[in-house]
Amino acid sequence: MSIFKRIRDIATADFHEALDRLEDPVSMLKQHMRELEQQLRKAHGALANQLYIEKKYQSIINETRNLVEKRSRQAELAVEKENDDIAMLALEDKLVNEAKLNACREQYQQIKSQTDLLCGQIDKLRAAYEELQTRKLALISRLNVAKATADIGKAAASFNPEFTVQGFNKAEDQALRLEAKAEASQYGLVKSNSIDHVHLNDQVEAELSKMKERKSVTV
Template sequence: MGVFKRLRDLTMASINDLLDKAEDPVKMLNQFLRDMEQDILDAEAAVAKQIAVEKKFKQQVEEAQDLVEKRQLQAEKALEQGNEDLARRALQDKKEHQTRYDEMKGQYDIAKQNADRLRAQLDEMKDEFNKMKNKKDLLVARAEAAKAQKSINQVMSGFGTDNAARGFDRMSDKVAQLEAEAQAAGELKDKNRSLDDELAKLDQNDGVEDELAALKAKVAAKKDPQ
């Protein structure tokens, strides 16, 4: 039947083959599941129609059987009351209902077989759909992991390249130049500070020399009272 075609087509192998050509595996997997869900709905409608046919024939079979049994009892009752003609007519009608029963029973058996087969196929579709859902979860996880790995690989492909290394070398030279300039400026400042310190010492007088000169004059005066 056409409604079961995708059940045969969407095997694990065919899905993996389609995924190889898909731009977005996750979207494709979701679409596959939506298609299968629609197929299941179509199949359920077909099964429902066949079940309705089965029930109709079953009802007709039961009605014919009831009439056969009813005419049998009526024929017996007619004979008990001595009405052979009525019994004969009841048996004749019973025969007609028996023929109808046999015909309806054959049609019912065929309808039931078809309904049972469609039920089994529908159950098979639902089982396959559940397997695909589980498979989809696994494939989605693999796809997401692959995307993450691809992104990392793309970033890493440009990480630590020659351009970056040369850039670091230039910055290292720049830092070294700045350090040298800072050191030179410091040495110049220290040199200027030393000269200023020596010149400043010429003018330094803490009073000791003056006091020493006065003491010398006093001592000399004692030695020479003139």
């Protein structure tokens, strides 16, 4: 059937080789998957019609079989009552419906075979879709790894160990300079405070001596 034409293309080795050669194989794969999805929808629509026809034929077969059985009983009853005219009419209708029943059964079997064939083709189409789905995931994984590897390669190519070591040395030297400057400024403050404290003690002792002298004079 025409709705399954894409299966042959997708199943060929050339198709898979083409995917590997493309710059953007994922896009091509997605396009084919969209086409397969459309074909699957059409196939399921065709299957729905087939199943409907099957059910209609099954209903006709059941009705016709019941009518044949009914005409057979009517003919037997008419014979028992010795009503040959009614019996002949019943038998005639029975024969007509038996022929119809046989024809319907034959057509039903043909339709059933077509339905089975359609189901088999849908299974193939679904298998092809699942194969593409798996292949798409594998391709995405491969492309992600390839891109990451390329990015790492670019970073490694632009990396200069000597320049980096020099940069660290400069940073460490700058840190040492800042630390030394901070220590020097603290040292100046501590020394200044110490000098002021010594001078203050001298003044206090001098004042104490003066007070003692005044007190001794007063006494």
